[in-house]
Amino acid sequence: MCARLRRRNRDSMSRREWLAAAGAGLTVLAGSRELCASAAPPADPVSIGKYPGYGKMLAEQLAGQFDHIGGLTGLMRGKTVTVKLNLTGSGRFPGYTEGQTYWVHPDMVGACCYLFGKAGAKRIRLVEGTYEGETLYDKMLDAGWDVKAIRSSAPVVEFVQTSTRGAAKRYSRLKVPHPYIFPAFDVHPAYEDTDVFVSLAKLKEHEECGLTLSIKNMFGVPPISIYGDDAGVEEPNENPRKAREQIMHYGNRLPPRSAPPELDPKSERYEGYRVPRICVDVMMSRPIDLAILDGIETCTTGEGPWVSGAKHVQPGVVVLGRNAVTTDTVAASVMGFDPRAGRGQGAFKVIKTHAETADDPRWADNVMLLAESRGLGSAVLDRIEVRGLPIARARFDFAALRKTVAR
Amino acid sequence: MSTMRILSGLAITIVLGARSMPAADLDRLVPVRWPGGPLEVARRAALKPVSPELAAALRNWYQPRSLDRLRHTPLNCILVTWSGGDAAMEREQQRILRDYSCEAHRRDITVMALVTSSPTARGVADAVAAGLDGFVVDGEAASADQVAPATRPLAPDRGRELPVIRLSSKAATVPGIRLFSEDGAVQATPTSEPWIDSNLWFVRFLRWVSSQPAWLGYSLGTTSDHEYARAIADAAAAGGRWVVAPDDTLISGLFEGTPAAERSWRRIVDTLRFFEDHSGWRQFSPAGTLGIVPQNTDSGAENLNLIARRKIPYKLLTRATLSGPGLHRLNAVLALGCVLNESEKAALRDFVESGGLAIVGPAWGRSVPPGEDFDVRPVGAGRVAVYRNDEADSETLSKDVLHWIGRENLGVRLFHAPTVLPTVSESSDGMQLLVQMVNYATEPAEAVMVRLAGEYQSARVYGLDGPPVALELEKSERGIEVKVPAVPVYAALLLER
Numbered sequence: 001m002c003a004r005l006r007r008r009n010r011d012s013m014s015r016r017e018w019l020a021a022a023g024a025g026l027t028v029l030a031g032s033r034e035l036c037a038s039a040a041p042p043a044d045p046v047s048i049g050k051y052p053g054y055g056k057m058l059a060e061q062l063a064g065q066f067d068h069i070g071g072l073t074g075l076m077r078g079k080t081v082t083v084k085l086n087l088t089g090s091g092r093f094p095g096y097t098e099g100q101t102y103w104v105h106p107d108m109v110g111a112c113c114y115l116f117g118k119a120g121a122k123r124i125r126l127v128e129g130t131y132e133g134e135t136l137y138d139k140m141l142d143a144g145w146d147v148k149a150i151r152s153s154a155p156v157v158e159f160v161q162t163s164t165r166g167a168a169k170r171y172s173r174l175k176v177p178h179p180y181i182f183p184a185f186d187v188h189p190a191y192e193d194t195d196v197f198v199s200l201a202k203l204k205e206h207e208e209c210g211l212t213l214s215i216k217n218m219f220g221v222p223p224i225s226i227y228g229d230d231a232g233v234e235e236p237n238e239n240p241r242k243a244r245e246q247i248m249h250y251g252n253r254l255p256p257r258s259a260p261p262e263l264d265p266k267s268e269r270y271e272g273y274r275v276p277r278i279c280v281d282v283m284m285s286r287p288i289d290l291a292i293l294d295g296i297e298t299c300t301t302g303e304g305p306w307v308s309g310a311k312h313v314q315p316g317v318v319v320l321g322r323n324a325v326t327t328d329t330v331a332a333s334v335m336g337f338d339p340r341a342g343r344g345q346g347a348f349k350v351i352k353t354h355a356e357t358a359d360d361p362r363w364a365d366n367v368m369l370l371a372e373s374r375g376l377g378s379a380v381l382d383r384i385e386v387r388g389l390p391i392a393r394a395r396f397d398f399a400a401l402r403k404t405v406a407r
Numbered sequence: 408m409s410t411m412r413i414l415s416g417l418a419i420t421i422v423l424g425a426r427s428m429p430a431a432d433l434d435r436l437v438p439v440r441w442p443g444g445p446l447e448v449a450r451r452a453a454l455k456p457v458s459p460e461l462a463a464a465l466r467n468w469y470q471p472r473s474l475d476r477l478r479h480t481p482l483n484c485i486l487v488t489w490s491g492g493d494a495a496m497e498r499e500q501q502r503i504l505r506d507y508s509c510e511a512h513r514r515d516i517t518v519m520a521l522v523t524s525s526p527t528a529r530g531v532a533d534a535v536a537a538g539l540d541g542f543v544v545d546g547e548a549a550s551a552d553q554v555a556p557a558t559r560p561l562a563p564d565r566g567r568e569l570p571v572i573r574l575s576s577k578a579a580t581v582p583g584i585r586l587f588s589e590d591g592a593v594q595a596t597p598t599s600e601p602w603i604d605s606n607l608w609f610v611r612f613l614r615w616v617s618s619q620p621a622w623l624g625y626s627l628g629t630t631s632d633h634e635y636a637r638a639i640a641d642a643a644a645a646g647g648r649w650v651v652a653p654d655d656t657l658i659s660g661l662f663e664g665t666p667a668a669e670r671s672w673r674r675i676v677d678t679l680r681f682f683e684d685h686s687g688w689r690q691f692s693p694a695g696t697l698g699i700v701p702q703n704t705d706s707g708a709e710n711l712n713l714i715a716r717r718k719i720p721y722k723l724l725t726r727a728t729l730s731g732p733g734l735h736r737l738n739a740v741l742a743l744g745c746v747l748n749e750s751e752k753a754a755l756r757d758f759v760e761s762g763g764l765a766i767v768g769p770a771w772g773r774s775v776p777p778g779e780d781f782d783v784r785p786v787g788a789g790r791v792a793v794y795r796n797d798e799a800d801s802e803t804l805s806k807d808v809l810h811w812i813g814r815e816n817l818g819v820r821l822f823h824a825p826t827v828l829p830t831v832s833e834s835s836d837g838m839q840l841l842v843q844m845v846n847y848a849t850e851p852a853e854a855v856m857v858r859l860a861g862e863y864q865s866a867r868v869y870g871l872d873g874p875p876v877a878l879e880l881e882k883s884e885r886g887i888e889v890k891v892p893a894v895p896v897y898a899a900l901l902l903e904r
Binding site for chain 1: 825
C-alpha cells in the first residue's frame with residue numbers, strides 16, 4: 001500500500017463507500033471521524049447486570065436482564081435460534097480457564113440455552129468456527145466444558161462448526177445491503193436457516209481492532225474454507241487449516257472465484273481499516289437479533305493469551321440488548337472507553353507490541369460508528385436507554401488498565 | 408536436539424570384569440545417585456561453597472546407616488562417587504567404598520561407580536578390587552565403545568561381565584512446561600498449545616532401539632515432591648527409569664533425619680514402588696494407528712518428540728516391518744528419510760491401495776510441485792504424501808500428520824488435557840489397553856476425558872496415591888468415553904476388552 005493511497009483512505013471514504021452510504025440516506029463527513037451518526041438509527045435499550053461470578057444463579061439473573069429488554073418469549077417462541085459463540089483461539093492464561101478469560105463462559109452458554117428453551121425456542125444451534133476439522137462439540141470438550149449439560153439445557157441444542165460446509169450440501173450466499181468491503185459472503189447455511197440470530201461474545205479488547213464485542217464476534221462467521229489463507233483459488237477448500245489473515249485482514253488475495261470478490265481490491269489494505277468494515281459487512285448480511293456480552297470474567301489488553309501483557313480481570317458485568325450497535329456502545333462505555341472515539345483514538349489506538357510507523361500504523365476504525373453510519377443502530381450514548389445497572393456503577397476501567405501496559 | 412541425544416542413551420555396554428551381571432538383570436535395577444565421601448566434598452567445593460551441613464552429610468555418607476535408607480524400598484542400585492581429584496584422596500575414597508560396597512552387597516544392593524569419563528584399565532581393576540558391580544558414565548566425555556577396548560584385556564579369561572552404562576544426562580530434558588512471557592503466560596498463538604518438555608518419546612525410542620534398560624540421568628534444578636514424582640513417572644510411563652537424584656537439601660535432610668526430607672523421601676519411594684508394583688506394564692506393546700520408521704537424525708528425533716507432543720499414539724517400526732504383515736491395524740506410516748527398496752515400496756503401495764496413508768520423502772520418486780513443501784495424492788483407496796525434503800520442519804510435519812490422520816481416527820484421544828501427554832500400549836493378548844498420562848503442569852489436570860475407539864468392558868484408573876478406582880464407560884456417537892477425575896502428576900487408565 002503506497003503512502004499516498006493510505007493518506008487518501010485515512011482522510012476520506014472511497015467514492016464507492018460514499019455513494020453507498022449516501023444511497024442509504026446517511027450523512028457522511030470527511031476527516032478522521034469520517035463517519036458520523038445518521039439521522040435516527042435505532043437506539044434500542046440495553047441492559048447491564050452485575051454478577052458476583054458464574055454458577056447456578058446466572059440463569060435467574062440473566063432472565064431479569066432479558067426482561068429489561070422486552071423478554072425472550074416474543075422473540076424465541078417456536079423459532080430456530082442460532083447462537084454465534086466467541087471461542088476464538090486456544091491456549092490458557094495460567095490458572096484460568098478459557099471461559100474465565102477469552103471465550104464466552106460455558107455457564108453463560110448453558111444459561112442462555114436454558115432461557116431460550118424456556119422461552120419456547122424450537123431448536124437452538126450453537127455455532128462457531130474451528131480449526132483442523134475439529135467439531136464444535138469436541139472443541140468445547142477439550143476446554144473442559146460439560147457439553148452434555150449444555151445439550152440437555154433445552155429441548156434441542158445442536159453444535160455446528162461453521163469453518164467449512166460440513167455436512168451441508170451448499171453454502172448460503174448472504175448479501176450485504178450497503179457493503180464496505182464485500183458485497184456478499186458465502187457462509188455455512190446455519191447462518192441463513194434460522195429465525196433468530198444471537199451474537200454471544202466476550203466483553204474484551206482486541207489487539208488489532210481495539211474492542212471485541214458483539215459486532216467483532218461476526219468476524220468468525222465467514223468460513224475459513226473460503227476466507228482462510230489456504231482457501232482454494234477456484235473453489236472452497238473443505239479441509240482448511242489456516243486463519244483469515246490474507247483474505248480478510250490484509251486483502252492480499254481474493255477468496256475463491258466461487259465466492260463474491262471484494263468490491264475494490266485497490267482500497268486500503270490495512271487491517272485496522274478492513275477488519276471493522278468487514279465485521280459490519282457480515283453483520284449487515286446476517287443481522288443480529290440479540291447481542292449478549294459476557295464480561296463477568298474476561299481478559300484485558302488483548303483478546304487472548306497470545307497477546308503480550310494480556311491478563312485476567314473480573315469486571316462482573318453482562319451487557320445485552322436487541323441491537324448490537326447500542327449494546328456495544330454501552331459496553332464500550334462500561335469499559336471506560338469513549339464509544340464515539342475516532343480512528344486511532346481511545347480504544348482504537350490499538351494494542352500492538354511494536355512502535356507505530358507510516359507503513360504499520362496502530363489505529364483501527366471505530367466499528368460502532370461504521371455500523372451506525374449504515375443505519376444499524378445508534379452509537380450515541382445519550383440516546384440509548386440503559387436499564388438495570390447504570391453505566392457508572394458497572395464501570396470497569398479497561399482504558400486505565402491498558403495505559404499501564406508498557407508498549 | 409542433537410543426534411548425540413539419540414545415540415548417547417543407547418550406550419549400554421557389557422565389558423569383562425569380575426562380578427557377573429547378566430544383561431537381563433540390568434532391567435531389575437532401580438538406580439539412585441548416591442554421592443558421598445571425601446572426593447565428593449572436594450569436587451563440590453571446587454565448584455561452589457558447600458554448606459557445613461551438606462559437607463558433613465557427604466563426608467559421612469558411606470557409612471552403613473545410609474544404606475538403611477534403601478531398606479524396604481525398590482531402590483537396589485547405588486551410583487557412588489568413585490574417581491577424580493588427587494591420587495591420595497582417590498585412594499582414600501576407594502578404600503572407604505570397599506567396605507561400603509561389601510555391606511551393600513550383603514543387603515543385595517548393586518554398587519556402580521559413577522564416573523565422568525571412560526574408566527581406564529587401572530580404574531576397572533580398582534573397581535573390580537573394590538567389589539563394585541559396574542560403571543555408570545555420566546557426561547559427554549566417553550562412549551561405551553571407547554570404554555570397551557581399554558578394559559577387555561584386564562580379565563579376558565574370566566568370562567564374566569561388568570556392565571558400563573552411559574547415562575543420558577544431557578540428552579534427556581527436565582520434564583515440565585516451559586513458560587515464556589514475563590507475566591507467566593504460556594507462549595501461545597490462537598492455534599497453539601503449551602510447550603511441554605517430556606522424555607516419553609525419547610525413552611520409547613531408546614527401548615525400541617536397544618534391549619537394554621533406558622536410564623535417564625539428568626538432575627532436577629529446583630525440586631519439589633511433585634518434580635521428583637514427575638521425573639520418575641515421565642521415564643516410567645514409557646518403560647524407562649529416571650536415575651533418582653536427591654538434591655543437596657534432601658541429602659542433608661536425610662542425613663539429619665529432618666521431617667521434610669523424610670516426607671520427600673517417602674514420596675519418592677512410593678512413586679518408585681508404584682511403578683515396580685506395575686512392572687508388568689513394561690511388557691505391554693506400544694499401540695497406535697500411526698507407524699513411524701525412525702531416523703537417527705536431528706529432525707528424525709524432533710519428529711518423534713513433536714508427534715508425541717500432539718498426542719498421536721504411534722508405534723515404531725523397523726524397516727523389516729514395512730514388508731511384513733506389521734502394517735495391519737495402522738492408518739498411516741511415516742517413513743521420511745528412508746530410501747526404500749522395491750519390496751518395501753511395494754508393501755507400502757499395498758498398504759496405501761487398501762486405504763492407508765504413506766508419508767514419505769523424495770526418494771519415493773514423485774516430484775513435489777514448485778513452491779510446495781509436500782504433495783498429497785490419492786492412490787487406490789488411500790493417499791501418499793511426498794515431502795520435498797527428508798528434513799521437513801518437524802513442527803509443520805507433526806501438524807500435517809495429525810491433520811491427515813484426523814483427530815477422530817487416533818484411536819485414543821484426550822480432552823481437556825493441554826498439559827498432559829499420554830503413552831498408549833496394549834497387552835500381548837490385546838485384551839488390555841493401557842493409557843498412561845503424565846501431567847507436566849504444577850497444577851493437577853482435572854476432568855480429563857479419554858475417548859477410545861473399540862469396545863471395552865471395564866476401566867480402572869490407577870494413581871500414585873490410593874487404590875485403583877473403577878470408572879464408568881460411556882458410549883457416545885464418537886466412541887467410548889471415560890472421564891478421569893484428576894491427573895495430579897500421573898494416572899494410568901487400564902481398559903479391559
